Amino acid sequence: MLSVVMMAALAANAQGDVWRDEIAWRGQQAHMSVAKGERFILTGPFGKRDIGAQRMRTETASSMFDGLFAMAQEELTQNSVTAIRDDAFDHGQPIPCNCFETGAKWPYVWTRDLSYAIDLGLWQFDPQRSRNGLGFKLSSMRNPALPQGLYVMQDTGSGGSWPISTDRVVWFLGAQHLLDDKAFAGNVYRALSDTLAQDRQYAFDPELGLYRGETSFLDWREQTYPAWTASNVGFIAQSFALSTNVLHYQALQLAVRLAKEHGDAAKARRYEEQAAALRRAVNARFWRADRGMYMSYIGGDGTPYETYDLLGTALVIISGVAEGESARIALANYPTWAAGSPVIWPERSDQPVYHNRAIWPFVSAYALRAARVVDDPARIAHELRSIMRGAAMSGSNMENYELVTQATHVDEGELSGPVVDSPRQLWSVAAYLDMVNEGVFGLAQDGRIEPKLPVSLVPTLFGERDNIRLYGPERSITLRLPHKLQGNLLVADTIRQRGGETVVTLKAINQPLLPLRTDAPLYGPISPDAPAIDKDNRGWRVEADGKLVLYADGQRVGSIDGSTYIAQGAKPPCVSVTRVDGHGIESLHSPTVCGGEPAAIDDSWPRAWTAPATGRYRVWLRYENNHGPINTGVTAAVKVLLAHCGNEAPQRVPMVMPHSMGEQSSSQGVITAKAGAACRFELEQGFNMSDLSHFAHYTGGKGGSKGPLNDARIGDLIITPATGTL
Numbered sequence: 001m002l003s004v005v006m007m008a009a010l011a012a013n014a015q016g017d018v019w020r021d022e023i024a025w026r027g028q029q030a031h032m033s034v035a036k037g038e039r040f041i042l043t044g045p046f047g048k049r050d051i052g053a054q055r056m057r058t059e060t061a062s063s064m065f066d067g068l069f070a071m072a073q074e075e076l077t078q079n080s081v082t083a084i085r086d087d088a089f090d091h092g093q094p095i096p097c098n099c100f101e102t103g104a105k106w107p108y109v110w111t112r113d114l115s116y117a118i119d120l121g122l123w124q125f126d127p128q129r130s131r132n133g134l135g136f137k138l139s140s141m142r143n144p145a146l147p148q149g150l151y152v153m154q155d156t157g158s159g160g161s162w163p164i165s166t167d168r169v170v171w172f173l174g175a176q177h178l179l180d181d182k183a184f185a186g187n188v189y190r191a192l193s194d195t196l197a198q199d200r201q202y203a204f205d206p207e208l209g210l211y212r213g214e215t216s217f218l219d220w221r222e223q224t225y226p227a228w229t230a231s232n233v234g235f236i237a238q239s240f241a242l243s244t245n246v247l248h249y250q251a252l253q254l255a256v257r258l259a260k261e262h263g264d265a266a267k268a269r270r271y272e273e274q275a276a277a278l279r280r281a282v283n284a285r286f287w288r289a290d291r292g293m294y295m296s297y298i299g300g301d302g303t304p305y306e307t308y309d310l311l312g313t314a315l316v317i318i319s320g321v322a323e324g325e326s327a328r329i330a331l332a333n334y335p336t337w338a339a340g341s342p343v344i345w346p347e348r349s350d351q352p353v354y355h356n357r358a359i360w361p362f363v364s365a366y367a368l369r370a371a372r373v374v375d376d377p378a379r380i381a382h383e384l385r386s387i388m389r390g391a392a393m394s395g396s397n398m399e400n401y402e403l404v405t406q407a408t409h410v411d412e413g414e415l416s417g418p419v420v421d422s423p424r425q426l427w428s429v430a431a432y433l434d435m436v437n438e439g440v441f442g443l444a445q446d447g448r449i450e451p452k453l454p455v456s457l458v459p460t461l462f463g464e465r466d467n468i469r470l471y472g473p474e475r476s477i478t479l480r481l482p483h484k485l486q487g488n489l490l491v492a493d494t495i496r497q498r499g500g501e502t503v504v505t506l507k508a509i510n511q512p513l514l515p516l517r518t519d520a521p522l523y524g525p526i527s528p529d530a531p532a533i534d535k536d537n538r539g540w541r542v543e544a545d546g547k548l549v550l551y552a553d554g555q556r557v558g559s560i561d562g563s564t565y566i567a568q569g570a571k572p573p574c575v576s577v578t579r580v581d582g583h584g585i586e587s588l589h590s591p592t593v594c595g596g597e598p599a600a601i602d603d604s605w606p607r608a609w610t611a612p613a614t615g616r617y618r619v620w621l622r623y624e625n626n627h628g629p630i631n632t633g634v635t636a637a638v639k640v641l642l643a644h645c646g647n648e649a650p651q652r653v654p655m656v657m658p659h660s661m662g663e664q665s666s667s668q669g670v671i672t673a674k675a676g677a678a679c680r681f682e683l684e685q686g687f688n689m690s691d692l693s694h695f696a697h698y699t700g701g702k703g704g705s706k707g708p709l710n711d712a713r714i715g716d717l718i719i720t721p722a723t724g725t726l
Contacts, residue, residue, distance in 0.1 A: 018459040019385070020062045023392045026405060030392035032067040040067030046395035057471050058436060061463025065436075068391050072432040075397055075424035076100075076122070080129060084108050088156065088632075088700025095697070099133035100126075103399060105422035110155050111137045111168050112217055113427055118174030120365055120430035121437055131184050134175055138191055139694035143708050146687055149194035150187060153694055156701075157219055159233035159658025160628050160636030161689045163203045166213030167244045169195065169251040176254050177445065189258045196255060196271075199248065202638060202654045202686060207670060208240065208302060209281035212656075215297055216243035217311060217363075221631070223355045224296070224307070224344055226527050226588040233630060235592075237656045238300030238667045242286045242312035246319050249278050253319075279321050286316075287326060292333045294322070296344065299589070300668065301554035303576065306524065306586035309344045310334060314366035317373050328374040328514065331367070335520035339406035340386030341367055346524030346585055347403070353410065353417025357522075359401045361387050365431035368439050375511045377454035377489040380439070382516055384457065387435050396423035397432050404522075441470045441477045442492070442504070449502055451479055453490040480505045488513070525579045525587040531560075533575055533595040540566040540573055540595050548577040549586065553723040571721040572596025598720035607681045607717050611645065611673035616722035619643070620668040622715035623657045627702045630659055634695055635703040637712035638686035641669070646677035654686065657712045670722050681717060685710060 023030045030044030038053035040063065054073040058066045081101045083094035086108035100114060100122065101107045114137070118130045141148050152171040154162035162168065172192060179185040203211045214236050215224060222230040229235055252275035259268035285302060286294045294316050296309040313334050317327045335345050340359040347357040364383045371379035386406070391397050394408050399422045402410045408421050437443040440461065442451030453461075461468050462481060470477045478501060482493065487508030494505045531544040542550060543563045550557040552566055552573040566573055572595035579587040600622075601607045611617070619641060627635040637657035644650050653669030673679055688710045689695060690703030698704030 018062075018463075019064055019388065020460060020463060021064055023064060023389055025389060025393055028393065030064075030395075032064040032392070034063050034067075038070075040070055042067055042071065042392070042395060044393055044395055046393075049395045055473055058469065059471065060461045060468040061465050062460050064392060065388065065461060068388060068432060069436050071391065072397055072429050072436075073125075075429045076125060076433070078424055079103070079426050079429065080126065081107070086700075089697045091699050097132060097136055099129055099136060100426050103422035103425040103428075105399075105420065106425070109133050109136050111153060112155070112170050115170040115172075115174035116217075116362055116366075117427040117430040118177065120362065120427065120434040122426075122430050122433070123174065123177040124437070125433065127178055127181075130174065131178050131181060134171060134178070135184070135187070137171060137694075138187060139692040141691060142693040142696060143687075143691040145685070146691055147194075149198075150191045151198065151692060152191055152195045153692060154689055156632045156634055156689075156698070158214055158221055158236060159630060160625070160633040160703075162636065163199075163213060163638065163654075163656055164233055164237045164636055164658050165219060166199060166203045166211055167216035167241075167247055169199065169244075169247045170216060171195075172251045172254050173247065189262065192251065192255050192258065193267075196248075196251060198687065200274075202656075205240070205300075208285060209277055210240040210245050210285060211248045211278075212238060212240055212300070212667070213244045214239075215241040215309060215312065216247060218243075218296075218309060218344065218355050220355055223348065223351050224309070226591075227350065228527075228591050231630060231661050232664055233658045234660075234664055234667065235299070237636075237658055239297050240285065240300070241297040242282065242294050243296075243309065243315055245278065245282050245286075246312065246315040246321055249275055249282065249321055250315075250319050252278065282316065282321050283323050283326070292326075292329045294326075294330050299554065299592075301574070303551055303554045303589065304556070305588060306578070307344065307346070307588060308334065310341050310367055311343065311363045314363070314370040317370040318366065327370075328376070331370055331374055331376060331379060332514040333517055334367075336382060336516045336518055337403055338518075339389070339401070339403060340364055341383065342403045343400075345520065347522050349523040350415075350526060352412075352415045352419050353402050354400070354419045356417075357403045358418060359386060359390065359403055359406060360399070360428075361390055361397060361401075361431040362425075362427035365434050365439070368435060372439070372452045374514075375452060375489060376514050377452075377456065377511055378514060378516055380452065381454040381456050384435055384439055387431055391428075391432055394423075397425060397428035398423060399425035399428060436470070440468075441479065443470075443477065449477060449492070449495060449504060451490065451492055451504060451506065453479070453506070455485060455488050455490060455508060458485070458490070474500065476501045478503045482507050484508065487511075521581070521583045521585060524585050525581040527587045528577050528579050528590050530591040530593050531575055531577050533573070533593055535572070535595055538565055542566060542575055544577045546579075548579055551576050551578070551589065571723045572598075573723055594720070596720060598718045600716040600718055601681075602716045605681070605683050609679045609681070609717075609719060611675060611677045611679060613721075614673070614675045616670050616672050618668050618720050618722045619653060619671055620718050621655050621657065621666040622663055622718065623660070623666055623712045624663045624715070625657050625660045625712040627709060627711070628659045629701075630661065633659060633701045633703065634689035634698060635659070635701070635709045635711075636688055637710055638688045640684040640686050641717075642682040642684060643671045643673075643679055644682070645671065645673040645679040648672075648674075648677075655683075663715060665718070683714070
């Protein structure tokens with residue numbers, strides 16, 4: 001039993017109700033009781049749930065905490081299947097796979113869902129099933145004309161998938177934990193080498209030193225990108241996302257390690273140099289010193305966007321990419337609400353609840369990990385309680401919750417949501433398991449035990465006990481309270497091994513307080529319409545509707561009230577505008593418009609052009625790709641533009657042409673040419689997801705069972721003097 005002094009200290013640190021057998025929230029309650037045979041009974045707004053005994057268990061003062069841990073394991077068992085299915089593959093017929101399905105409403109395996117879930121600890125619960133699922137997402141090449149190899153698949157998605165979305169490298173985040181199997185480890189190294197080489201060729205931009213592509217997991221375009229991307233994802237294909245670049249950094253770090261293990265020192269050095277350069281570029285391009293936060297994404301010319309996401313913020317901290325105090329500052333400045341932390345901020349007032357205005361438990365688990373990295377007890381407790389509350393009040397580890405109410409549905413007409421919400425979502429199940437194993441008991445990814453437990457949670461977890469325990473099939477962990485509880489964070493003082501039990505005696509330390517940010521406005525302003533730009537004898541005249549902020553060629557020019565001039569120059573600028581609200585928050589950008597009349601070359605290939613002056617030129621194609629809808633498919637067209645200018649070596653520029661609605665512009669690149677140089681342009685076939693063998697099973701659209709398809713109707717080749725960094 002605890003001493004009177006200790007009990008007084010605990011009472012002083014208690015925050016509201018202590019959540020031992022009941023959680024109250026917004027006029028409703030969830031209650032957990034213990035039944036015979038290590039079973040639990042959970043009752044709440046959802047009804048009643050009987051939870052069976054599990055192979056791992058916790059023994060704390062909170063039956064709610066213990067019972068929800070059992071529920072997560074039970075749901076992991078329910079997600080452990082022998083076959084998966086999806087309507088877009090094999091006509092919806094079952095596909096044999098001893099693996100994890102994604103959730104009650106998602107009986108398939110997706111690369112990012114599975115990989116994040118495995119990284120959140122599922123590799124510890126069922127390593128073979130984890131390997132099987134990851135193996136299902138690897139593929140050889142079915143197109144004999146392309147370099148053969150082993151590649152990670154990008155699932156169907158925006159504009160016809162990769163390279164509009166390029167976060168398939170998250171696969172390695174999960175795979176890195178399962179390298180004790182020799183055959184699997186061999187496939188990991190092969191897939192890592194081949195996938196990184198492919199991304200370097202088609203998705204890497206040497207101008208900014210970053211990888212192009214959509215934000216990881218946030219793949220419902222108009223929820224997180226400007227509304228005009230709903231019908232044109234070309235901007236997304238050209239842009240750069242924080243989360244996706246950090247995932248590439250982590251993949252490169254793994255490549256360094258594996259290359260060294262394979263005795264390839266030169267390859268290891270190359271990966272090491274690429275990783276170091278990418279880390280510098282991320283900090284240079286995404287960090288906003290005026291906000292003290294990392295932006296979620298930036299435009300293809302480096303234009304800053306006033307948008308932030310929790311997963312990207314967490315990953316940049318966990319990976320070690322964040323430099324110095326920026327890690328602590330970025331997490332402290334990321335807003336919270338009483339129910340938890342939103343996956344994006346600011347929210348969109350014109351969009352329903354899904355990624356917008358939502359809490360996703362798996363992202364909260366990564367935020368908890370980030371809080372542990374920076375020793376932030378308030379944030380650790382906040383994310384932990386959010387994960388617990390969501391599971392308790394809904395009776396399952398749901399896919400997502402509305403931000404303010406943490407409800408699984410709010411009725412607001414066209415803005416109602418979450419639009420989709422699945423029980424026992426795999427990465428949400430993994431989030432709860434990781435919150436227990438690492439978040440409370442400190443079981444780190446490398447096997448070390450490093451608890452960082454906020455003192456504010458002691459009343460919930462310890463009550464009048466002096467210890468809590470985690471019982472596993474092969475080992476158990478006991479955390480013991482110190483004699484004195486003066487501080488705000490409990491960390492390990494001594495660690496003793498006693499047979500199969502690890503006993504950790506804790507000590508309380510004082511960490512600098514980083515108060516949760518609770519004063520942020522919920523919504524950002526709506527984006528304005530595109531400005532108009534024209535040239536007269538004073539320069540480039542920009543006209544916009546109202547008081548807005550003007551950007552030109554990736555740089556903030558300043559305020560504009562109706563119209564303004566940009567200094568006349570030889571190179572026509574490209575401009576966009578934003579709106580600022582009363583809180584000083586900027587909207588997402590309007591569409592970009594460019595001045596001048598670029599050279600438009602429409603002829604059979606090869607096409608010819610003579611450079612009017614020495615310099616850098618932006619090149620792109622007008623095209624139409626009607627092989628699939630904007631939101632899915634695997635037939636984004638990918639070509640390589642070869643520019644032969646004079647006697648110089650040929651320059652290679654990837655041209656990405658997503659699914660389109662009518663004629664649109666491809667991604668852009670830069671070439672250099674000397675004055676008077678005769679340039680000859682050729683177009684080579686590139687690679688897309690339909691070229692992989694796995695997509696022979698795709699029956700939901702073109703480029704699947706009937707064979708690869710990497711094509712678009714090509715119109716003009718556009719050439720204009722390059723401005724800014726691009």
